[in-house]
Amino acid sequence: MTFISLGDNYKISLQEVFAQNRNKLMQHLSNSDGAGAGAVVYFQGGAAETRYDSDHEPLFRQESYFLWLTGVQEPDCAVMISGSTAKTTLFIPRLPAAYATIMGHIKTCDEWKKLYQVDRVEYIDTVDDVLLDELGGDEAVKLLLMEGDNSDSGNTYQPPKLGVKFQSHVDTTTLFPILADCRVVKSPAELDLLRHVTEVTSFAHVYVMRNIKSDGTMYEYQCESLFRHYCYYNYACRLVAYTPICGCGPDGAVLHYGHAGEPNARQIGATDMCLFDMGAEYFGYGSDVTCSFPANGVFTDRQKGIWKGVVAAQVAVYQMLKPGVSFMACHKAAERAILEQLSEVGIVVPGSMSFDELVDQRLGAVFMPHGLGHFIGIDTHDVGGYLPGHPERSQQPGLKSLRTARILDENMVMTIEPGCYFIDHLLNEATHEDSPLRQYLNADLLQEYRGFGGVRLEDVVQITAYGFVNYTLCPRTVEEIEHVMAGGKWPPLEDKAPELGRQRLLDPTPLPAPPSM
Numbered sequence: 434m435t436f437i438s439l440g441d442n443y444k445i446s447l448q449e450v451f452a453q454n455r456n457k458l459m460q461h462l463s464n465s466d467g468a469g470a471g472a473v474v475y476f477q478g479g480a481a482e483t484r485y486d487s488d489h490e491p492l493f494r495q496e497s498y499f500l501w502l503t504g505v506q507e508p509d510c511a512v513m514i515s516g517s518t519a520k521t522t523l524f525i526p527r528l529p530a531a532y533a534t535i536m537g538h539i540k541t542c543d544e545w546k547k548l549y550q551v552d553r554v555e556y557i558d559t560v561d562d563v564l565l566d567e568l569g570g571d572e573a574v575k576l577l578l579m580e581g582d583n584s585d586s587g588n589t590y591q592p593p594k595l596g597v598k599f600q601s602h603v604d605t606t607t608l609f610p611i612l613a614d615c616r617v618v619k620s621p622a623e624l625d626l627l628r629h630v631t632e633v634t635s636f637a638h639v640y641v642m643r644n645i646k647s648d649g650t651m652y653e654y655q656c657e658s659l660f661r662h663y664c665y666y667n668y669a670c671r672l673v674a675y676t677p678i679c680g681c682g683p684d685g686a687v688l689h690y691g692h693a694g695e696p697n698a699r700q701i702g703a704t705d706m707c708l709f710d711m712g713a714e715y716f717g718y719g720s721d722v723t724c725s726f727p728a729n730g731v732f733t734d735r736q737k738g739i740w741k742g743v744v745a746a747q748v749a750v751y752q753m754l755k756p757g758v759s760f761m762a763c764h765k766a767a768e769r770a771i772l773e774q775l776s777e778v779g780i781v782v783p784g785s786m787s788f789d790e791l792v793d794q795r796l797g798a799v800f801m802p803h804g805l806g807h808f809i810g811i812d813t814h815d816v817g818g819y820l821p822g823h824p825e826r827s828q829q830p831g832l833k834s835l836r837t838a839r840i841l842d843e844n845m846v847m848t849i850e851p852g853c854y855f856i857d858h859l860l861n862e863a864t865h866e867d868s869p870l871r872q873y874l875n876a877d878l879l880q881e882y883r884g885f886g887g888v889r890l891e892d893v894v895q896i897t898a899y900g901f902v903n904y905t906l907c908p909r910t911v912e913e914i915e916h917v918m919a920g921g922k923w924p925p926l927e928d929k930a931p932e933l934g935r936q937r938l939l940d941p942t943p944l945p946a947p948p949s950m
Contacts, residue, residue, distance in 0.1 A: 581609030674719025685886025742774030768797025798831025
């Protein structure tokens with residue numbers, strides 16, 4: 434069996450991950466009505482790019498569908514999978530000898546074949562001839578190309594441009610929904626890899642929590658730096674799965690804070706609530722974990738009051754998770770738990786309304802305007818959320834941001850990330866004199882929470898035959914967080930919150946002991 438890894442770190446089996454992914458696709462195609470006998474699949478990988486008009490080459494990250502099928506890390510490649518033989522041909526760039534001067538050894542076709550465990554390797558300038566030979570002149574044999582819309586980004590996956598000679602074979606409608614759906618349910622090897630990268634992510638969050646300073650000498654970006662260092666130095670995660678979000682104080686109310694215009698630049702204050710959303714990535718597979726905690730390591734009553742609602746939302750959802758359950762129903766359960774706690778705090782005033790009625794009125798979207806979670810895998814927001822034959826996206830506030838409304842199935846991997854935020858423009862709209870929601874809110878008390886920021890708790894979970902397993906091993910209760918931030922042992926000796934489903938929490942060595950801890 435052949436493995437890939439960076440250094441002496443987690444080893445990924447090419448056969449058990451990427452070859453299995455290809456087999457899965459071809460099996461699904463053979464069971465479909467649209468592909469036809471002997472259909473040929475053709476994909477182009479990501480292209481090497483430079484920064485605008487300069488010669489600076491940003492670190493390349495492979496296009497996700499191509500990566501899922503091949504594991505290939507390098508740019509400017511393509512792949513063909515034969516429907517009649519199930520054999521894989523990898524196409525590689527024909528590089529000039531001078532390339533070796535700048536970029537190092539040029540791999541031979543045999544080296545590529547051995548590295549990525551494919552059946553055949555050809556140069557990419559021979560694609561037309563190889564495809565025509567595979568199609569065999571039979572116009573009934575389809576050439577399956579990808580084209581379709583990503584339901585998260587709204588962007589369209591464009592098919593590769595091929596010559597007129599292929600027009601009678603080309604089919605751009607069959608492949609996209611089948612391949613996207615293949616990525617929704619994970620294989621055993623993918624599950625193990627996602628568990629690994631989530632455990633790395635979890636302990637990197639703990640590393641940040643232990644090293645944060647709230648005395649006015651530390652900035653948010655330094656916490657991002659600590660996270661990146663831990664993941665890369667210890668576990669070879671050269672990339673993070675997305676731009677880290679390190680929001681402290683009011684920045685915690687900006688859902689995707691940390692972007693170029695808000696680059697985790699605020700000085701951390703002693704009374705700040707921190708909301709840190711960061712995930713490692715390893716050979717394309719990523720994690721997505723959010724921790725929220727007081728910068729000084731001790732919760733105030735006000736912080737604890739909001740925190741309790743988000744924890745209650747997590748627990749409410751975990752009690753529901755199993756195959757056959759609607760993810761939209763889970764989202765509404767999380768909203769209800771948050772509204773119940775906000776009522777305890779005095780912010781929500783239900784009057785004669787039940788909490789289920791308040792959920793239907795979309796009051797929960799004022800405080801949790803995003804969806805409960807999303808699929809995760811080789812993309813942070815993994816594909817398959819809204820495909821034909823599955824529930825459509827709601828257009829109601831909050832629910833329209835839910836990245837999938839699918840019915841849960843075994844071996845789906847997804848995030849569960851309830852949150853409660855105090856976002857000025859949403860509070861202004863909800864408390865406006867014309868708003869039907871105004872009567873259910875204590876506007877005077879809400880004023881005191883402006884600038885609080887937010888609390889979000891995000892875990893990566895696997896749906897199992899009878900429930901779920903939580904891959905995230907972060908401190909989650911008030912007691913756990915204060916214990917860790919005071920220098921206490923983690924992982925703990927006792928799991929005092931078994932309802933969170935952290936199956937490996939008490940494993941004494943869930944990962945090798947890192948040198949930087």
